[in-house]
Amino acid sequence: MQSSAVRGTPQWLRGLLSEEFFDACAVHPAERKNDKNHFCADCAAALCRHCLPHDPSHNVLQIWKYASCFVVRVDDLKLFDCTGIQSHTVSDHEVVFLNERTARKRSACAENPCAACARPLSSGHDYCSLFCKVKHLGESERGLRCALRVNRKAAAAGEEAAGSEPQNGKRPRASSSKAGPSCGGSSGKRSRKQLAPARSPFC
Numbered sequence: 159m160q161s162s163a164v165r166g167t168p169q170w171l172r173g174l175l176s177e178e179f180f181d182a183c184a185v186h187p188a189e190r191k192n193d194k195n196h197f198c199a200d201c202a203a204a205l206c207r208h209c210l211p212h213d214p215s216h217n218v219l220q221i222w223k224y225a226s227c228f229v230v231r232v233d234d235l236k237l238f239d240c241t242g243i244q245s246h247t248v249s250d251h252e253v254v255f256l257n258e259r260t261a262r263k264r265s266a267c268a269e270n271p272c273a274a275c276a277r278p279l280s281s282g283h284d285y286c287s288l289f290c291k292v293k294h295l296g297e298s299e300r301g302l303r304c305a306l307r308v309n310r311k312a313a314a315a316g317e318e319a320a321g322s323e324p325q326n327g328k329r330p331r332a333s334s335s336k337a338g339p340s341c342g343g344s345s346g347k348r349s350r351k352q353l354a355p356a357r358s359p360f361c
Contacts, residue, residue: 166301167292171238173202175256175289179221179228183209195221199237222253229253230288239305242284243291255287 183192183206194204199217268278274290285291
């Protein structure tokens with residue numbers, strides 16, 4: 159994916175936007191429903207249902223298909239602020255497209271074009287996909303810091319206590335997100351920096 163060149167893009171986000179989901183899992187070829195339709199942000203890897211981690215602290219997203227494109231539920235994407243991305247309602251859930259869409263004609267002269275790819279959007283939106291927001295923010299001076307959330311706990315706290323004064327006049331420091339044990343058995347694309355070897359899930 160092109161976002162590998164976008165400065166400040168964390169490993170999990172590069173992985174999420176570069177994966178080819180719904181391919182058969184090479185680790186579980188004999189299992190039924192072995193298509194890779196999940197993504198673990200802690201391991202930066204695509205997973206099938208049989209690869210899902212036993213550790214509940216892992217941030218696992220389920221990937222869906224809508225209009226032949228990969229989408230993710232906004233409520234599930236806790237580590238990134240989806241504000242400004244045009245969303246769609248699928249089965250009563252709000253979803254956003256992961257990657258830039260190319261089927262529809264682009265036009266910089268459109269009344270409300272996507273800030274990154276000029277695809278016409280409905281009023282009130284700035285981006286057609288998660289990728290386009292990542293690309294556009296990565297090229298700005300502030301970069302992606304304004305949209306990235308350190309971890310789910312910090313994101314939830316920020317939503318619940320926005321604008322409130324911190325206790326004792328001190329603002330607690332957000333701890334960096336640390337990956338736990340690797341998700342079992344995934345052979346998806348992993349960064350070379352990931353040192354934890356892949357292992358099969360316990361049966």
